[in-house]
Amino acid sequence: MHDPRHPDGRVRHPDRLHRLSGMFDDVIPDPAQRLVEPSRPSGRELRAQADSTPALRIRGLWKRFGDKVAVAGIDLDVPAGSFYGLVGPNGAGKTTTLSMATGLLRPDAGSLSILGTDVWADPTEAKRLVGVLSDGIALFDRLSGEQLVTYHGLLNGMDRATVAGRTRDLLELLDMTDAGGKLVVDYSAGMTKKIALATALIHAPRLLVLDEPFESVDPVSAANIRDILHGYVESGGTVIVSSHAMDLVQRMCERVAIIAGGRVLAAGTVDEVRSGSPLEDRFVELVGGRHHSRGPAWLRTS
């Protein structure tokens, strides 16, 4: 499902940075009141209101590293209140795109806005709205799990009581209460992912950007995390997940975009994108590179 507004090879000016801030007036509740205050508009209401303003809006995004173009003109709209999957082969530009969307990497060209706030014109406001779990980013792992989550809370400028309460809630939510006193450096890979998720949630963001959140997480924890994320979307939040696990994305997400070679190959609801066949088959069909071989003869044991 090619995006018609994005013909291949269209030249973009490197200095094009749109300013969208102030164009949309979205009512943002004080982050300190969410997660603890259950009294807020229902998810459906919020979703109806948010339909006009995408949670993440990407236009003409470019990024090159040396002579390698990592992202070659991506346009993408992630509607508010959706559970959005971003899939693509290794090196497709998923992590680069998400880094730019969360203000961690400056784009060469293009505009990004989170709930109407231009990420690179007003990074402070944009970052307040977004929670990030990055792949391949170190944590301050000489802190205990509880200290790490507390640290992230305090860095976000929250007061001590709120931080303590939310840290307790999050550790409970992620079944990490017992591990909270252990140093993060001693965690298993799955536990590290979970504590990183907790640090992304502590400031109650409106948009969650999760890069490979289920990698090396055990099935039970993964199911628990999925429930949490679904609950979060139900209440009006938006989740963007990048993953290699097609089954998971097909089951979990409402919408999906397939990215390869720094471009969007297809985007839309999961049913639109997969058009009848399983998402995995559609993905392989679009991305290519599949070969049919049963391996060399010497590898067959019988």
Place this chain on the structure above:
Amino acid sequence: MVAHLLTLRLLVLRNTVTRSPWQLVAVIVGAVYGLGILLLVFVGLLALSFAPARLTHTIVVLAGSATILGWIIVPLLTSGIDQTLSVAKLKIFPIPPTRLVVALMICGLLGIPGAVTLLAGIFTAASWWQHPLVAGSAVVMAVVAALTCVSGSRMIESLNTGLSKHRRYREISGIILLVPLLLLGPLITAFSRGLANAAATLPVLADALGWSPLGASWSVPATVQSGHPALALAKAGIALATLAVVVLVWRRSLGTALVTTTQPVTKTVARGAIGLFARFPATPAGAVAARCLTYWARDPRYSRQLILIPIFPILLYVNSRTTHLDGLVSASGPIVAVLVSLSIFTDLSYDSTAFAAHLSARVTGLADRAGRVAAVSSFAVPIVVGITIGSVAVSGSWSSLPVLLGLSLGILLSGLGLSSVSSSRIVLPVPSPGDSPFAAKTGAGFTTALTTFATWGILVVLALPELLLAIASGATGSSLLGWITLVVGLGLGAVLLATGIRLGGRRLDRDGPELLTRLRVQR
């Protein structure tokens, strides 16, 4: 097998070199340096052939024993001399332990440190070129000694792998070992003062070492030359037995290491115990300070630098006693101030990509800088003041207290300001979190040394006013100048600190994402 491992080693070396031109430069500088040392060794040993045999014996045995000792100690300090072929990485291949021992031994001998040791050892034959038989025995024993070096180092490494199940042990053991090594100089000075003089004791020490596993192989040629073939044979026996025992122990511990995985032992603190985070103000700057201070206690890359603090005053004290220069002790305060304040000159590199947390949480540059400075100041100010007062008490010249306090605190404050700016600009290849603090990245030494010296130079310029005032006060003995030094040191230091925090913070606000990109590359 041997050929495969050797090819692997050379490939790894080639790939690290081709990663960046600077690394190539660093490797070339290193190679030229190594070759220069080898050349010097050769010339020196050749010159010894014209010296009395007893002198040659003393020098060769002492230097040789130190070499073997060095090879054994290094794996305790770092994670091994040659990390390319670590047992942990070779564990997955179906290689019998005995073959692995042989392969690793030959690879070790043909690696750069091994080859230098072997060549330097063989060069000892040059001292005996007038006596072909003695020279021949020197070559044979040099090979035995080089093999002992390589195997001994590997033995300690694999023994240590078994011991170091505790992460904390692994991290601290190297640091603790460093203390006696750094104090070795003063210790020797202190001890040898009791003996009549060093010139008389060294030959005796060499004779004793000649019968020990460390020096036996190096002692053989001189013993042959002195016409005691039986004694020479006995020493050769000691050397060969040492090698045999080392190889056997290594073979055995390797066999164990090949089938054991290390299980980390961890400690858990009670729920709700958030340590320093509960003590510092609940603001971003307070949180940064609490985190940094926690790291100073827990991360060996930071705590290693704390060990240097007491060592310098001790070194200066011992040296002032032996050289009868009482003024040396007074330098303790300023020197510690330099060390402590510049210990965070490339703090962001130590954070590695975890710095993304500050970026995501939109921590202002000002809060980031202030937090880091506050963490260091919380212990640096009392330590520097304490050491300065202590040094004055030792030297008994209380009139110089204002000068020294002004100088020390001026340097400390200016240095912290300088660090605030430099760590927002400089990203260096430092050991990654969790690595041994001594595990230098290949080719990092050159750039790191250059940057460090540049920073020291800038600090000298920044602290020049109080430095000149202190010198003037010392020369004239004027107490007024002393008090002026104190005022200027505190005032100028405070201004520089505030400026540094502001400049560094602004830089961080503007270029945060770019810094993160550079930190990513470093990983």
